[in-house]
Amino acid sequence: MQKITPHLWFDKEAKEAAEFYVSTFGKGSQVKRLSKLDNTPSGSVDMVTFELLGSEFQAISAGPLFKFNPSVSFHVICKTKQEVDGIWEKLTKGGMVLMELGAYPFSERFGWVQDKYGLSWQIIYSGGGDVKQKIIPAIMFVGSVAGKAEEAINFWSSVFPEAKTGAIMRYGKGEQPDQEGTLKNAAFSLFGQEFRAMDSAHEHAFGFNEAISFIVDCNTQEEIDYYWEKLSAVPEAEQCGWLKDKYGFSWQIVPSMMDEMLENGSREQIARVTEAFLVMKKFDIESLKRAYKGGG
Amino acid sequence: MIKQKEIAVSFLHLASSGKVREAYEKYIHPDFFHHNPYFKGDRESLLKGMEESADQFPHKMFVAIRALEDGNLVAVHGKVQLNPDMPWIALIHIFRFEGDLIIEEWEAAQEVPNESPNENGVF
Numbered sequence: 001m002q003k004i005t006p007h008l009w010f011d012k013e014a015k016e017a018a019e020f021y022v023s024t025f026g027k028g029s030q031v032k033r034l035s036k037l038d039n040t041p042s043g044s045v046d047m048v049t050f051e052l053l054g055s056e057f058q059a060i061s062a063g064p065l066f067k068f069n070p071s072v073s074f075h076v077i078c079k080t081k082q083e084v085d086g087i088w089e090k091l092t093k094g095g096m097v098l099m100e101l102g103a104y105p106f107s108e109r110f111g112w113v114q115d116k117y118g119l120s121w122q123i124i125y126s127g128g129g130d131v132k133q134k135i136i137p138a139i140m141f142v143g144s145v146a147g148k149a150e151e152a153i154n155f156w157s158s159v160f161p162e163a164k165t166g167a168i169m170r171y172g173k174g175e176q177p178d179q180e181g182t183l184k185n186a187a188f189s190l191f192g193q194e195f196r197a198m199d200s201a202h203e204h205a206f207g208f209n210e211a212i213s214f215i216v217d218c219n220t221q222e223e224i225d226y227y228w229e230k231l232s233a234v235p236e237a238e239q240c241g242w243l244k245d246k247y248g249f250s251w252q253i254v255p256s257m258m259d260e261m262l263e264n265g266s267r268e269q270i271a272r273v274t275e276a277f278l279v280m281k282k283f284d285i286e287s288l289k290r291a292y293k294g295g296g
Numbered sequence: 297m298i299k300q301k302e303i304a305v306s307f308l309h310l311a312s313s314g315k316v317r318e319a320y321e322k323y324i325h326p327d328f329f330h331h332n333p334y335f336k337g338d339r340e341s342l343l344k345g346m347e348e349s350a351d352q353f354p355h356k357m358f359v360a361i362r363a364l365e366d367g368n369l370v371a372v373h374g375k376v377q378l379n380p381d382m383p384w385i386a387l388i389h390i391f392r393f394e395g396d397l398i399i400e401e402w403e404a405a406q407e408v409p410n411e412s413p414n415e416n417g418v419f
Contacts, residue, residue, distance in 0.1 A: 220360040286359045
């Protein structure tokens with residue numbers, strides 16, 4: 001499993017959307033697992049694990065609490081212009097174009113679309129170069145955190161292993177409202193996985209929320225404790241393994257065995273684990289295992 | 297990319313959940329040998345011993361507290377409880393890897409006393 005996995009919060013459409021994305025991206029894409037959790041505050045919720053072009057995603061249908069917005073989008077790096085056009089055609093159906101498909105200074109063929117579920121994708125022609133990771137999460141710092149992208153990259157790089165900062169492009173003079181020196185686009189990696197970040201000081205009616213969070217897969221309690229202690233900055237956001245860091249960005253700190261429990265557990269076992277984790281803030285492996293096993 | 301550290305913890309979780317043979321098939325080298333003093337030193341003997349223990353204690357629970365990696369060696373500090381009404385046992389496992397498979401294993405165990413003068417706890 002990936003160490004960091006994007007997690008998408010849908011109202012009711014997680015399963016349908018996962019299937020739509022799998023059919024849109026084709027090769028290297030599949031629905032890997034479907035499970036159901038009963039008796040959560042959102043009722044029965046569908047959970048889907050799926051893979052798109054080699055990158056793993058998770059999605060949940062948990063009610064109309066949060067809406068996607070372009071503060072987190074996904075770059076799709078294509079080796080050919082034909083690939084760009086094929087994906088563009090499918091994602092724009094019923095969606096909304098944010099930047100029209102065309103030639104831009106940074107890519108000969110590029111478009112930014114919000115699909116019919118509201119999720120944002122930037123389809124980019126690589127110029128023919130080889131692509132190691134085809135889908136890359138892109139994080140845009142707006143509103144009260146505009147201008148903090150570089151600080152956040154440095155902070156996350158100090159928290160996560162295998163961190164590296166790649167190419168950085170900065171805003172220059174006369175690009176107001178963006179301050180000179182803030183990030184126009186920056187590449188970085190955590191756990192060897194690629195990310196992009198940028199600042200935008202323009203007026204945006206959106207910001208980070210729980211609709212898109214990132215799951216950190218942890219093997220030991222010590223790992224869970226470490227990320228929780230380093231990242232959590234908003235006490236009231238702490239719930240069921242979820243936290244918000246000082247930029248308002250949502251993370252989920254989850255033990256690896258959770259996947260296995262939800263995949264292999266009986267209905268009763270899953271119900272007991274669900275009941276146990278719904279009252280937790282930070283996950284406690286021992287209590288989760290105890291709930292799973294029952295008998296004490 | 298899966299690290300040896302993660303393989304070691306996954307092995308312990310899987311084996312202690314009762315799926316001993318599956319854990320061996322996935323993570324243990326065919327030429328595996330070990331230093332557990334209660335069994336013969338070969339792969340099959342420890343596997344059988346662990347299977348018997350799994351049958352005897354279906355509610356056994358293992359928790360990995362921390363894992364350390366150094367070259368081809370991984371150490372896992374953990375704790376196990378054979379049954380919910382039994383005391384915890386503190387454990388340290390050390391695994392030597394060949395590629396992605398465990399080829400050699402050492403372990404040390406210490407039962408956690410009910411009462412202890414140490415206010416820091418064992419873990």
